[in-house]
Amino acid sequence: MFGLKKDWSLDVLPRYFTFEDYEGGEARWCPGCGDFGVLTAVQRICRDKQIPPEKTVCVSGIGCSSRLPHYMHTYGFHGLHGRALPIACGIKSRRPDLTVWVATGDGDCCSIGAGHWIHAIRYNMDMVVMLFDNNIYGLTKMQTSPTTRRGFRTNTHPEGAWIPHLDPTAVTLGFTNVSFVARTVDWNPPHLYATLQKASEHRGMSFVHILQRCPHFTGKVFEELQQDPALTPLLTHDDGIQLDPDVAKIFPNHQVHDPSDHGAAMQMVERDDVVPIGLFFQDQSRPCYDEFMKQGLEMATEDKLRGLEQALDHFMI
Amino acid sequence: MPIRPVAKNTASSVSMSASPGTRASGSAEAQANQQVVEERIVEIVADSGEGAQKAGQIFGTISAKMGNGVWTVEIIPAEIKPPSRSRAGASGIRIRFGTKEMTNMGDEADLVVALNEQVLFGRMEQRAYHKGTVLLLESKWRDDPDPKVRQAYADALEQFQHNGYTVHEMPMEQACMEHTSNPRLGKNMFVLGMLCWIYQRDATLAEQEIQAIFGRKGEKVVAMNQALLRAGVAFAREQLEEDPYYIPPMEVDASRMVLNGNQALGLGVMAAGIEVVSMYPITPATSASHYLAGVYKKVGGVVHQAEDEIAAMGFAIGCSYAGKTACTITSGPGLALKTELLGLAVMAEVPLVIIDVQRGSPSTGLPTKVEQGDLLAALYGEPGDAPKPVLAAATIEDCLELTVTARKIAEAFRTPVILLTDANLASGVQPIPRPQVTEDWLAPPIDQSPWQDGVCPYDWDAETGLSPRPIPGQRGGEYVLTGLTHTRHSKVAYDSHSHQLGCEMRSRKLAALRSTLTPPKIHGDEQGDLLVVGWGSTLGAIEEAVNRARAEGQRVSSVHLRFLSPMEPGLKEIFSGFKRVMTVEISYSDPPEGLTMGGGTQPGRPSQLALLLREQVGGEIDYWSITPGHPLSPRQIYDVLMGRLADLDVV
Structure with a gap:
């Protein structure tokens, strides 16, 4: 065509994945649910990174947000309440070729699965963990969660939650061997996208705390933050989340924060006047359990049989 | 009297110069005054930390290397360092060895070496000894500075004599002091030396074992332990008369290996091509993972120690879901924690091997003791209907082979599979044939x-x-x-x-x-008065009891089930050949005749296997089961069988 030589033509990828290639079943969340935005962001990132759907696994526990795998057209594991992290780590253990996303909620991760939360962060296996924090148990209809604000009325505490809530960002920053902690909000899709994008590039476990509205039970808990973006100062740094300047303008407060500075991150997260969003901490040099789990993965059958014979020899009379 | 001290006490003359040789007599042949016997049962009982098990394991290993049949049972306290001289803190080992294959712990011990007198009481309660059992007892407690200890020792001696044991007090510790400043850590090798002399074991083999076990700790440690071994040999030669009984070495079958059930599980995991064992520490299962942690690299496998039992299960399920069928090794309390995820694995059809090394239950129960109480939990433990294959190892060989089978079934039937073993198999040591592993045992590469x-x-x-x-x-x-x-x-x-x-x-x-599946083999005739049905580690003891009764002309047979879910076919036909069918189990049940209460009788709860057989095979199933916290002896089972036969009016 046009007298051009054939081998000058563009190098077309053998497969190109569109956004639709990652779309699974019709999402059944309530209208206005913050989960939709997260789902879209994940699908966009998969498309942008051209991760083959068959090489992607979405793992979740139980709860509204844990339905996410059903709405992705990838491999998925909709597990048990609180157990997403051990399952995801098991999947990744002998399959480093798979890209793993974990969807978990404030009840799933911070309450019933809290033990796994500590240790999964410590294992630091390479995957993105998205904590959908709507401050409530939604699927079981409005019980107090570990992130429910004190005084908020729920079905289990009709006069208001009794004890102070925990902040998953702050708690995660305190875990040994933590390597990536960011916070974002569902009502700002560009920031949500940019944060998850940054997380997906991280080597190790990236923990993303997503403030997410439940229109049914906690539609108003983040209203103040939404209406006054000054309350969610943007953490900025060359190594942090890069936001389009037009979007960044929405946030009147910018706070320069070096994500390699763990001490500063701890101070930042403890502020009780504002809720900073962005990348709190990142350290790519921390040990990843993946490295230990993949030992012997490439071993040939003959070598395995030889190793086995040696093991048997040891017990011979 | 089988063994007795020489007339004069020459303890002080024991010296290191004694040559170990094969035996003091210089030959491993029976002397003129010796009688060849089929088997002996020996125990070493001590406080925890005195190394009784190590000594017994070496004794068992060298006996196996001399071609003898061997079965060892460990006596393990639940604590690491229970108070010394405490009755419940007994730590020890029983070794049954002889000219035939040994399949169980046997009846009462012939000879016991005890490093203090108190630890024997727990064993006495378990009827481990009988009239005539020889006790070689550490004598230092007789002169202990604490009058309470002296009194306890004197009281115990009286009790032992009352029970008809033949007690020889021996200054073992004093003799050890010549070679070590801390006899508590070395006396075990000294005892091993004594046993080597008494039973004409090849002491050179013992020295080689010591080298193999302590080699890592350096030559000094090896040399000291070998010196203590030789001192033990010399001490026994000086102190004890020739043993009138003799167990001849047999032809050594070089294709056999000596190992315990948990090591066999580890080998089974590797031979099955399972790449990941995801576990959480729990007695008595953990030693299987210890073993694997040391050797798994040889076959490209990894042990994942999870943060808890649930996570261990979740990790294994994730690994399996991603195509690498994993294994999790646990015990009853761990199985309970894994229940919810096990239900998920059944529901979502995830292949997986779950090994339950059973212990005394329910709850934390008896952590180091044997029981078969998890059968129904394995079958029916999950809420809702959660059918899954359940297999049970009856021998140490089974521990290896059924692990391989379990993975195959898990993948072929897209299901979790539970393999039940128990504390008896876990630490029992026996020679077994070396398996011929071929490529098809291993998991194929994932599709x-x-x-x-x-x-x-x-x-x-x-x-x-x-x-x-x-x-x-x-x-x-x-x-x-x-x-x-x-x-x-x-x-x-x-x-x-x-x-x-x-x-x-x-x-x-x-x-x-x-x-x-094919019907199980019948041990004995296809028709008779009584059929015993068992499962798990009781196989050897049941068959030995049946053999004893049959030798007396009784029409008794037995079958042993390896598959509990689904059950092997043909049981109805097999059962129809017998007047009565009964199970023998190590688990709790109420008496078959019911419980007397308020002048009347309330129906009792049957044993677990009986319940299953009643449901799956139908007909009348009698049962006998107890929870003694130790393996059943052939005599115990024999007595039960004879009682049942008497009921049938055939004795």
């Missing part, structure tokens, strides 16, 4: 070819319930596994048809597996 178009993720065969499984990475096979009720397409479903269908398909898989 990453494109998924066949139009085949759904649960494409259940209407008859067998079986379906091919997409593995992540297979293009076109994308599906979302869920614990919710789902359709063939793995889509969440809330309708009654889907729920009923899913339950039926999972249940049909068990029937399909059953159709591949």
